[in-house]
Amino acid sequence: MAQDTERGDGTLYGTVKWFDPAKGFGFIVADGEETDILLHANVLRNFGQSSIADGAGISVAIQRTRKGVQATEIISIDPPEASDSSPLDDVEGLTLSDLQAMPLVPARIKWFDKIKGFGFANAFGDRADIFIHVEVLRRSGLADLLPGEAVALRVMDGERGRMAVMVSAWEAAQNKSDG
Numbered sequence: 276m277a278q279d280t281e282r283g284d285g286t287l288y289g290t291v292k293w294f295d296p297a298k299g300f301g302f303i304v305a306d307g308e309e310t311d312i313l314l315h316a317n318v319l320r321n322f323g324q325s326s327i328a329d330g331a332g333i334s335v336a337i338q339r340t341r342k343g344v345q346a347t348e349i350i351s352i353d354p355p356e357a358s359d360s361s362p363l364d365d366v367e368g369l370t371l372s373d374l375q376a377m378p379l380v381p382a383r384i385k386w387f388d389k390i391k392g393f394g395f396a397n398a399f400g401d402r403a404d405i406f407i408h409v410e411v412l413r414r415s416g417l418a419d420l421l422p423g424e425a426v427a428l429r430v431m432d433g434e435r436g437r438m439a440v441m442v443s444a445w446e447a448a449q450n451k452s453d454g
Contacts, residue, residue: 286350287312291331294319296419303333303346312337313345322349323446326418330355354416374441377429380405381445387412387420394420396428396439405430406438415442 287305294301294314302311312335319327327333332353335346380398382405387394392409405428412420420426425445430437 286334286336288332288334291327291329291333293329294327294418296326301327303335308344310343313343315345318346318349322352322444324352324417324444325421325424327352328355328413328416328418331416352416354414369440374429377431377440379427379443380430382426382428384420384422384424384426386422389419396420396426398428398430403437406433406436407442408438411439412442417442417444 287308289303289305289308289312291314292302292304292311296316299316301314303314304311314327314333314335316325318335319325332355333346334350334352336348336350337344338347382396382398384407385395385397385404387407389409394407395404396407397403398405407420407428412418420442427443427445428439429441431440432438
C-alpha cells in the first residue's frame with residue numbers, strides 16, 4: 276500500500292484565513308506555501324478550542340497529502356492584530372502584561388450570541404454573570420463560544436459589572452500553566 280503522506284514536514288507559522296465551526300474546518304495562509312493549509316475542527320479541539328478568530332496568527336505542524344497541505348497539530352495561537360473598531364472603554368489603558376497578571380477564573384459559558392456581540396459566563400461556584408463582549412473574544416483569538424463550554428477568564432469590575440477582559444479555552448489555559 277502506497278504512503279499517502281510525507282512525514283517530518285515540520286512546523287510553519289501562518290494566518291487564519293477563515294474558520295467555520297459549523298462546517299468543521301477552515302484555512303490558514305502562510306508565506307512560502309502555494310496553497311491554503313486545511314485546518315480541521317478536530318485539530319483545533321485537540322488544542323482545546325472550538326473556534327478561532329479570522330486573522331489570528333497560528334503555528335502548526337503540517338503534513339502533505341495528495342489532496343494538499345493540512346495542519347496536524349496546533350503549536351500556538353496569537354490573537355489577531357488589534358483593530359481600532361469597537362474600543363472597550365473599561366479596558367482602555369490596560370497593557371497585555373496588566374491583563375496577564377490578573378488571575379485565571381475557571382468558568383462555564385452560559386450563552387454567547389455572535390450576532391448580538393456578547394454573552395455571559397458563570398465562574399465555578401458563583402452564580403453571578405460575567406459579561407463577555409465579542410471584541411474581547413476576538414482579541415483573545417477566539418471567534419465563538421458554545422453554551423456549557425469550559426473557559427478560563429481574566430475578569431475585572433467594569434462600569435456595568437463583572438466583565439471578561441481575556442478568554443482562553445480551558446484546556447489551552449491549563450497547557451500554558453503546566454508548561
